[in-house]
Amino acid sequence: xxxxxxxxxxxxxxxxxxxxxxxxxxxxxxxxxxxxxxxxxxxxxxxxxxxxxxxxxxxxxxxxxxxxxxxxxxxxxxxxxxxxxxxxxxxxxxxxxxxxxxxxxxxxxxxxxxxxxxxxxxxxxxxxxxxxxxxxxxxxxxxxxxxxxxxxxxxxxxxxxxxxxxxxxxxxxxxxxxxxxxxxxxxxxxxxxxxxxxxxxxxxxxxx
Ligand SMILES: Cc1cc2nc3c(=O)[nH]c(=O)nc-3n(C[C@H](O)[C@H](O)[C@H](O)COP(=O)(O)O)c2cc1C
Numbered sequence: 001x002x003x004x005x006x007x008x009x010x011x012x013x014x015x016x017x018x019x020x021x022x023x024x025x026x027x028x029x030x031x032x033x034x035x036x037x038x039x040x041x042x043x044x045x046x047x048x049x050x051x052x053x054x055x056x057x058x059x060x061x062x063x064x065x066x067x068x069x070x071x072x073x074x075x076x077x078x079x080x081x082x083x084x085x086x087x088x089x090x091x092x093x094x095x096x097x098x099x100x101x102x103x104x105x106x107x108x109x110x111x112x113x114x115x116x117x118x119x120x121x122x123x124x125x126x127x128x129x130x131x132x133x134x135x136x137x138x139x140x141x142x143x144x145x146x147x148x149x150x151x152x153x154x155x156x157x158x159x160x161x162x163x164x165x166x167x168x169x170x171x172x173x174x175x176x177x178x179x180x181x182x183x184x185x186x187x188x189x190x191x192x193x194x195x196x197x198x199x200x201x202x203x204x205x206x207x208x
Contacts (some may be wrong), residue, residue: 001047016147026186035148036064039185042144043120046136049129052151059123060137060169061178063171067115071170076111078167080104086160103157110155110184118169118185119158121178130179131159137186138183151188158182 005013040062045111048058065072083103086092092100102108113118124130138154145152161167163176 003154012147016143016160020146021151021192022153022189023186023190023192024113024140024153024184025188026107026114026151026184027189028067028115028185029186031148031150031187035150036116036185037204038148039141039144039150039152040064040118041164043137046133046140048122048133048136049124049126051125052124054127056124058117059178061121062172063119063121065119067112067117067118072085072112072117074170075117075160075167078164078170079108079161080106081113081166082160083157083165106123110153110154110182111122114184115157115186117182117186119170119180119182121180122172123178127179131181134179134181138181145185149188150185151190152183152185153186155182163194 005088028108041061044060048060050058063071065075080103083100087097087100087104118141120134121140122133122137124133142152158180159182162178162180167176168175169177
């Protein structure tokens with residue numbers, strides 16, 4: 001409810017936002033299932049573009065792939081094969097090729113390098129808003145993970161897997177009906193580099 005937050009609450013929100021970082025190195029111990037559930041609940045609370053799909057209920061799903069699950073190596077193999085096929089097809093711009101090459105060699109940051117790889121899926125009738133919606137989901141999850149002292153980084157390669165039969169089969173989703181994105185979650189094993197304090201005055205223009 002508007003206005004029902006204390007100054008300490010507001011300061012805590014600002015601190016969580018300020019401390020959110022990409023964490024790409026994790027300890028071996030997996031965070032508790034309850035913590036994961038809190039993170040997923042935060043994702044579920046994120047906005048979605050209801051106006052773009054009148055009458056269609058939100059269909060947002062989460063798939064948690066623990067590092068020691070059977071699903072994880074299968075998902076990694078599907079991502080690797082997908083990247084290899086994209087490279088073999090050719091015609092990709094150099095920066096994308098450079099990003100896909102390690103993936104095609106099986107080096108997929110976040111899929112096997114973290115205690116949990118989480119895939120978020122959302123069905124929407126408007127392709128243009130699907131990834132926007134998923135970005136809100138992931139930001140909510142990221143902030144909750146930060147508040148819980150956990151580390152998270154995005155695994156953008158997941159977005160390419162929505163039309164991959166092997167990957168969708170592992171999740172039990174129909175092919176090409178859900179937009180996908182993903183992230184890796186674990187206990188941080190690194191302290192991210194300091195970053196400069198945000199220059200709000202320099203970034204904002206106040207119009208008359
Ligand atoms: C659309 C988008 C996609 C991203 N994809 C990845 C990714 O696949 N893997 C990764 O480790 N980081 C990914 N990032 C994270 C950025 O590299 C990171 O947010 C940026 O370097 C700033 O660092 P910070 O998150 O610590 O503030 C992505 C960020 C955005 C906005």
